[in-house]
Amino acid sequence: MKTYYKVALLIVLVLISIQANANGSILITNTKVIDSEFTLEKADVLIIDGIIEKVEPNIKVEASIKLIEGTNTTLIPSFVATHNHLHMPGATFLGEAGARLYLAGGVTTMQTTGAAEPLKELQLKQDIEQGKAAGPDIVATGPYFTGPDGNAVMLRITDTEAIDKEIGQWVDRGVSWFKVYRHTTETQLKTIIESAHKRGAKVTGHLCSITMQQAAELGIDAIEHGFIHAYDFAEDKSAGECGGSNSYRSSLDIQGEALEQLHETLIANEVAISSTPSIFEAQTPNTQINPAYKTYLAPHLLERAENYLQRREKAGDSWYFKQEWLERTLEHDLLFLKRGGLLTIGPDPGLHSIPGFADRRNFELLIEGGFTIQEAIQAMSANGAKLLGFNDRGYIKESYRADLIIVKGDLEITPQNINDIKLVIKNGAVYTPKDLRKGLEGQLGKGSGE
Numbered sequence: 001m002k003t004y005y006k007v008a009l010l011i012v013l014v015l016i017s018i019q020a021n022a023n024g025s026i027l028i029t030n031t032k033v034i035d036s037e038f039t040l041e042k043a044d045v046l047i048i049d050g051i052i053e054k055v056e057p058n059i060k061v062e063a064s065i066k067l068i069e070g071t072n073t074t075l076i077p078s079f080v081a082t083h084n085h086l087h088m089p090g091a092t093f094l095g096e097a098g099a100r101l102y103l104a105g106g107v108t109t110m111q112t113t114g115a116a117e118p119l120k121e122l123q124l125k126q127d128i129e130q131g132k133a134a135g136p137d138i139v140a141t142g143p144y145f146t147g148p149d150g151n152a153v154m155l156r157i158t159d160t161e162a163i164d165k166e167i168g169q170w171v172d173r174g175v176s177w178f179k180v181y182r183h184t185t186e187t188q189l190k191t192i193i194e195s196a197h198k199r200g201a202k203v204t205g206h207l208c209s210i211t212m213q214q215a216a217e218l219g220i221d222a223i224e225h226g227f228i229h230a231y232d233f234a235e236d237k238s239a240g241e242c243g244g245s246n247s248y249r250s251s252l253d254i255q256g257e258a259l260e261q262l263h264e265t266l267i268a269n270e271v272a273i274s275s276t277p278s279i280f281e282a283q284t285p286n287t288q289i290n291p292a293y294k295t296y297l298a299p300h301l302l303e304r305a306e307n308y309l310q311r312r313e314k315a316g317d318s319w320y321f322k323q324e325w326l327e328r329t330l331e332h333d334l335l336f337l338k339r340g341g342l343l344t345i346g347p348d349p350g351l352h353s354i355p356g357f358a359d360r361r362n363f364e365l366l367i368e369g370g371f372t373i374q375e376a377i378q379a380m381s382a383n384g385a386k387l388l389g390f391n392d393r394g395y396i397k398e399s400y401r402a403d404l405i406i407v408k409g410d411l412e413i414t415p416q417n418i419n420d421i422k423l424v425i426k427n428g429a430v431y432t433p434k435d436l437r438k439g440l441e442g443q444l445g446k447g448s449g450e
Contacts, residue, residue: 080384151183182208235248280326367415
């Protein structure tokens with residue numbers, strides 16, 4: 001048998017093994033159901049052709065319907081995650097390995113929020129939709145836009161007509177979001193927003209030269225990273241330039257009037273904040289590489305992460321990223337959510353914060369930061385669906401898509417059980433995380449950026 005036939009057969013066998021049930025009828029029995037709006041201690045959930053039909057105790061069904069025993073488990077909505085790149089520093093495209101790890105971590109819909117190789121990303125999106133690859137539904141992002149002084153590998157277009165043409169071409173290819181980066185000018189951003197909005201696309205930004213206040217008033221749809229990049233409060237910042245002191249990260253009164261006024265502006269202009277706590281934690285002074293993560297990183301990415309930790313250890317107390325910044329970020333995020341802001345969550349993979357694992361760690365960090373379990377689910381599921389324009393997922397409700405996570409044990413009592421996912425259900429298809437990860441050892445980022 002020729003090599004390419006063997007490879008094709010292997011791919012088919014892998015897909016068969018990781019997808020246990022596709023769009024069939026399922027009854028999950030006797031599980032604890034936690035949604036952002038309610039909790040049921042013991043309930044059954046009936047799924048018909050990928051849609052939630054009933055959520056109530058003691059549902060009676062025909063013997064032909066597949067049963068999933070839910071005793072001593074918790075059922076929550078799967079994650080609708082934002083800022084889930086298909087690239088990371090040192091790897092321009094994570095491919096299906098990244099997609100499968102995201103799905104194994106409970107992510108069934110994700111926004112990539114900036115693409116290093118957007119054409120490959122669009123192809124993977126299509127392959128997943130056609131059942132040729134396993135992974136979350138992908139909300140694809142175009143190439144990054146930045147200002148004339150920004151990163152040379154990004155689009156540094158300033159001409160209005162050229163920006164409009166570029167955005168039109170990417171929307172025609174299937175992109176629905178665009179991301180602006182640190183050095184984008186106010187004039188550029190205005191043009192990008194207008195060009196995207198007239199085509200039904202949206203814009204988010206990793207800001208610096210432009211403040212969050214300015215971006216909101218210009219009509220941006222979301223802002224990445226939130227508090228850490230709130231350069232509205234940076235001392236010695238010159239208007240229109242990416243710079244200024246980041247001392248506000250330690251000194252700004254989180255409960256103060258200045259931040260409250262900014263939140264009011266964001267909420268009034270319907271601007272979401274997509275927070276990325278897991279990558280912030282990876283940069284803090286004491287975080288080590290989880291041994292499980294090492295299993296999947298390609299050798300050059302593992303070496304990169306280990307070198308980073310060595311530099312951090314050598315720097316000691318002078319290390320640039322402070323532990324308190326993570327804690328204050330979580331305090332800020334919870335306050336924004338409680339005030340009615342649309343808070344969404346993503347991992348921003350990099351270093352030793354990797355797809356799927358980092359999404360689960362985000363859930364833990366929210367709980368550690370003072371979120372209730374329902375508030376964490378709201379940010380990681382319902383709010384993500386709202387931002388991305390989906391009205392059929394993010395909740396455990398009748399007529400909603402069966403996008404679910406089954407966790408062993410009582411998640412409300414032991415939030416760390418998010419790391420013990422029994423099954424992930426995407427649109428009625430049932431996946432086992434262990435099977436999704438099978439064969440991915442050392443593959444994340446392999447062949448990309450080496």
